[in-house]
Amino acid sequence: MSEAITRQIDRSHMQVSDEVAIQITSMNKWYGAFHVLRDINMTVNRGERIVICGPSGSGKSTLIRCINRLEEHQSGKIVVDGTELTSDLKNIDKVRSEVGMVFQHFNLFPHLTILENCTLAPIWVRKTPKREAEEVAMHFLSKVKIPEQAHKYPGQLSGGQQQRVAIARSLCMKPRIMLFDEPTSALDPEMIKEVLDTMIELAEEGMTMLCVTHEMGFAQAVANRVIFMDQGQIVEQNEPKEFFNNPQSDRTKLFLSQILGH
Amino acid sequence: METATPIFVRNEMLGPKEPPTSQRGVVKWFRENLFSTPLNSILTVIGVAFVYLVLKTVVPWVWNGVWTASSLSECRQIIAETLGPDSHAACWAMIAERWKQFIYGFYPMDSYWRPTLAFALMFVALAPVLYFGIRHINVRMVGAVGVLLMIALWGLGTDGAHIGLALVLMAALTAVAWVAPKKLVWLTLLYPAIGFFLLWGGSVWGPVGALLGFVILAFVWLGLQRQVGVVVAGGIALITAAVWWLSVQTHVTGALHAAMPIGLPPVRSDQFGGFLLAFVIGVTAIAASLPIGILLALGRRSDMFLIKTMSVGFIEFVRGVPLITMLFVASLLLQYFLPPQTNFDLILRVIILVTLFSAAYIAEVIRGGLAALPRGQYEAADALGLDYWQAQRLIIMPQALKISIPGIVSSFIGLFKDTTLVALVGLADPLQGITKIARADINWKGIYWEPYLFVGLIFFACCFSMSRYSMYLERKLKRDHR
Numbered sequence: 001m002s003e004a005i006t007r008q009i010d011r012s013h014m015q016v017s018d019e020v021a022i023q024i025t026s027m028n029k030w031y032g033a034f035h036v037l038r039d040i041n042m043t044v045n046r047g048e049r050i051v052i053c054g055p056s057g058s059g060k061s062t063l064i065r066c067i068n069r070l071e072e073h074q075s076g077k078i079v080v081d082g083t084e085l086t087s088d089l090k091n092i093d094k095v096r097s098e099v100g101m102v103f104q105h106f107n108l109f110p111h112l113t114i115l116e117n118c119t120l121a122p123i124w125v126r127k128t129p130k131r132e133a134e135e136v137a138m139h140f141l142s143k144v145k146i147p148e149q150a151h152k153y154p155g156q157l158s159g160g161q162q163q164r165v166a167i168a169r170s171l172c173m174k175p176r177i178m179l180f181d182e183p184t185s186a187l188d189p190e191m192i193k194e195v196l197d198t199m200i201e202l203a204e205e206g207m208t209m210l211c212v213t214h215e216m217g218f219a220q221a222v223a224n225r226v227i228f229m230d231q232g233q234i235v236e237q238n239e240p241k242e243f244f245n246n247p248q249s250d251r252t253k254l255f256l257s258q259i260l261g262h
Numbered sequence: 263m264e265t266a267t268p269i270f271v272r273n274e275m276l277g278p279k280e281p282p283t284s285q286r287g288v289v290k291w292f293r294e295n296l297f298s299t300p301l302n303s304i305l306t307v308i309g310v311a312f313v314y315l316v317l318k319t320v321v322p323w324v325w326n327g328v329w330t331a332s333s334l335s336e337c338r339q340i341i342a343e344t345l346g347p348d349s350h351a352a353c354w355a356m357i358a359e360r361w362k363q364f365i366y367g368f369y370p371m372d373s374y375w376r377p378t379l380a381f382a383l384m385f386v387a388l389a390p391v392l393y394f395g396i397r398h399i400n401v402r403m404v405g406a407v408g409v410l411l412m413i414a415l416w417g418l419g420t421d422g423a424h425i426g427l428a429l430v431l432m433a434a435l436t437a438v439a440w441v442a443p444k445k446l447v448w449l450t451l452l453y454p455a456i457g458f459f460l461l462w463g464g465s466v467w468g469p470v471g472a473l474l475g476f477v478i479l480a481f482v483w484l485g486l487q488r489q490v491g492v493v494v495a496g497g498i499a500l501i502t503a504a505v506w507w508l509s510v511q512t513h514v515t516g517a518l519h520a521a522m523p524i525g526l527p528p529v530r531s532d533q534f535g536g537f538l539l540a541f542v543i544g545v546t547a548i549a550a551s552l553p554i555g556i557l558l559a560l561g562r563r564s565d566m567f568l569i570k571t572m573s574v575g576f577i578e579f580v581r582g583v584p585l586i587t588m589l590f591v592a593s594l595l596l597q598y599f600l601p602p603q604t605n606f607d608l609i610l611r612v613i614i615l616v617t618l619f620s621a622a623y624i625a626e627v628i629r630g631g632l633a634a635l636p637r638g639q640y641e642a643a644d645a646l647g648l649d650y651w652q653a654q655r656l657i658i659m660p661q662a663l664k665i666s667i668p669g670i671v672s673s674f675i676g677l678f679k680d681t682t683l684v685a686l687v688g689l690a691d692p693l694q695g696i697t698k699i700a701r702a703d704i705n706w707k708g709i710y711w712e713p714y715l716f717v718g719l720i721f722f723a724c725c726f727s728m729s730r731y732s733m734y735l736e737r738k739l740k741r742d743h744r
C-alpha cells in the first residue's frame with residue numbers, strides 16, 4: 001500500500017497551529033436504538049492531517065458525516081470553526097460552506113458538466129459572479145490536472161478523474177477543512193495514485209484534513225495523527241510512526257496485522 | 263539458390279466490392295427479419311394476407327369517399343351511381359360541412375380568429391420551454407407557426423384587419439426569437455392571461471388584474487424569502503395575492519375599464535366545444551399539473567409529518583376516485599359549497615379538478631424518479647451548502663424529471679384523451695358532444711364511422727406528437743453516458 005507514494009513530501013507548509021478547528025466533546029449518536037458513536041472526544045487543530053481507520057462498520061463514516069451535519073448527533077457537542085452544530089439551519093449552512101467533503105463514490109452531478117459541477121455552489125451559495133466562479137474552477141481543475149476535461153460530463157471521465165473533479169469541486173468553495181470518506185476505495189489501483197497525489201498536494205499546502213482511508217502509506221507519509229476506531233469508539237490515537245510500529249491496544253494490533261500483515 | 267519464402271507482389275490493387283446479393287440491403291433484411299425460420303415464414307405470410315385483406319376493404323372505402331354532398335342520402339346516391347349499387351364508401355361530405363364545429367364547437371364564427379391565434383401563440387409560448395431557447399429551432403418554429411396561422415386565418419375567411427394584426431404580431435415574435443430568444447419567456451409567462459383574454463374576451467383589464475396578482479405574489483415572495491424562509495414567504499405571498507384577487511382587483515379593474523374600455527366581445531363558456539374545449543382543458547391542466555405534481559412528490563418525501571400526511575392523503579384519495587366522479591363533483595357538488603352568487607365557470611371547475619386529478623398521477627411518476635436518484639446526490643448537494651430548494655431545483659429535479667419523462671408524457675397523453683369525459687357533465691367534447699350533435703342532424707342521420715374516424719385521427723396526431731417530442735427530449739438529455 002505504501003508503494004503508491006513515491007515522491008518526496010514537502011513539509012515546509014505543514015504546520016499545526018494552536019487554533020482549534022474542530023472540537024468534539026462527549027458526542028453520542030444513535031441510529032434508532034443502535035448506539036453507533038459512543039462518547040467521542042476529539043480536538044483537531046488547524047493544519048492537522050488526521051487519518052481515521054478501523055474495521056468496517058466501526059462508525060468512521062458516521063463520525064466525519066456528523067462534522068458537516070450530514071448526520072445528526074443526539075448528545076454532546078460539535079464545534080466547527082467556532083460554530084456549534086445544532087438544529088439551527090444558519091449554523092449548519094455556515095459550517096457546510098467552510099467544510100468540504102469528498103465521498104467514496106464521488107457523487108458528481110451527472111447532468112452538469114465538470115465546470116458546472118465546480119461553479120454551482122460558489123454561484124448559488126457564495127453568490128460569486130459566474131465569470132469569477134469559472135476562473136476559480138479552472139484554477140482548481142488545473143491543480144488537479146484535468147483542465148482539458150472542463151466541458152465534458154462526469155460520465156465521460158475515469159473514476160480517478162471523477163474523484164479529482166470532486167476534490168476540485170469542494171476546493172472551489174475555498175473550505176478551511178476537508179473531509180475525505182474513503183476517497184480511493186472505489187478506484188482501481190492505478191487511479192488511486194493520482195487521487196492520493198492530489199490529496200498530498202493539498203496537505204502540503206497546509207489544509208486541515210480528516211481522511212477515512214485504508215491507505216496506510218498515505219497515513220505514514222502525510223498524517224500527523226492516526227485515529228483508530230472500533231465499535232463506535234476511539235480506541236487509539238497516536239502519531240503515525242508510533243501507531244504503526246508500536247500499537248498499544250490489542251484491537252489495534254489485530255487490525256494492523258489484518259491490513260498490513262500480508 | 264532456393265528460397266523458402268514464395269515471393270508475392272501485388273501489382274494491381276483490389277477495388278471495394280459489394281457483398282453478395284443475399285447478404286445485403288433489402289434481401290438480407292427480409293431474410294433476417296421475415297423468413298429466418300419456417301415458422302417465421304408462415305407467420306409472415308399470414309400477417310401479410312391479413313393486412314392485405316384489411317387494406318383491401320378500408321382503402322377503397324376511404325379513397326372513394328364522397329366530399330361534396332349535402333346529406334347522407336345524397337352521398338349514398340352518388341356512391342351508387344359512380345361505384346355500383348352495392349358498393350360502400352365513406353361520406354366525407356359530413357366532415358367537410360361540419361369540421362368547423364368539430365374544432366370550434368359553438369364559438370361565434372366571426373371570432374374564429376381568436377382561438378386560432380391563441381393556439382398559434384401557444385406554440386410560440388411553449389418554444390422556449392420545449393426547446394430550451396435554442397435559437398434556430400425557436401425561429402423556425404415561430405416562423406412556421408406564423409405561416410400556418412396565416413393560412414388558417416385566410417382559410418377561415420377572417421377579415422383583413424385581424425389577419426393583418428396576426429401577421430404583424432407573428433412577424434414581431436419571429437424577430438424576437440431571432441434577436442433575443444430568451445425574451446420569448448416573457449410571452450410564456452404572459453400567455454395564460456393572453457390566452458384567456460383571446461378565448462373568453464371581455465374587458466382586457468380582467469386578465470391584466472389577474473396577472474397583477476401574480477406580480478404581487480412574486481414580489482412579496484422574493485422580498486420576504488430571505489427573512490422568513492421560502493415556505494412561509496410563499497404562504498404570505500399567496501394570502502396577499504388572494505386578497506388582491508378576491509377583494510381589491512374588481513374595483514381597480516372596474517375603474518380602469520370605465521376609464522379605458524378596451525376589450526373583445528365576450529364569449530360564454532357554453533359556447534366552447536369540440537377540440538377547442540379539449541385543448542383548453544387539456545393544455546391548462548397539463549401546464550398546471552406539472553408544478554403541482556412536483557410539489558406533491560416533494561411533500562410526500564418530506565420529513566415534515568403534516569406535509570407528508572397531507573400529500574399522501576391527497577394523492578391516495580385522488581388516485582382512488584374515478585375521474586368521472588371528480589367531474590360530477592365539479593359540475594354539481596361545488597355549486598352547493600360555493601357562495602350562492604359566485605358565478606364559477608363550469609369549464610374552470612372542470613379544469614381545476616382535472617388538474618388535481620392529473621397532478622396526483624404526475625406526483626407518483628416523479629416520486630419514482632426521485633427514488634431512483636442515489637442518496638449521494640442529496641448528500642453532495644448538502645455538503646456543498648446548497649439549501650433544500652436550491653438542491654431540489656438545481657440537482658434533484660433536473661435528474662428526477664429526466665428519468666420521469668416517459669411516465670409524465672404518458673400521463674399527459676392519458677389526460678388529454680380523458681378530456682373527452684367532460685361530455686358526461688354536459689360539455690361538448692369532440693368525441694361525444696359534437697359527434698352526437700352532428701349525427702342528430704336530420705341530413706346526416708345514420709352516419710357512423712366518419713366523425714369518429716375524424717376525431718380519432720386528430721387525437722392520434724396530437725398524442726403521437728407528444729410521444730415523439732418526449733423521445734426527442736430523452737435523446738437530447740441523454741448526457742450521462744454509461
Ligand SMILES: Nc1ncnc2c1ncn2[C@@H]1O[C@H](COP(=O)(O)OP(=O)(O)OP(=O)(O)O)[C@@H](O)[C@H]1O
Nearest residue numbers: 031034036054055056057058059060061062063182
Ligand atoms: N442510516 C443508517 N441507519 C442505521 N444504521 C446505520 C446507518 N448508517 C450506518 N449504519 C450502521 O452504523 C454502523 C457504522 O456505519 P459507518 O458507515 O459509519 O461505518 P464505517 O466505519 O464507515 O464502515 P465502512 O468501513 O464499511 O465504510 C454500521 O454498523 C452501520 O450498519
Ligand SMILES: [Mg+2]
Nearest residue numbers: 060061062182
Ligand atoms: Mg464508511
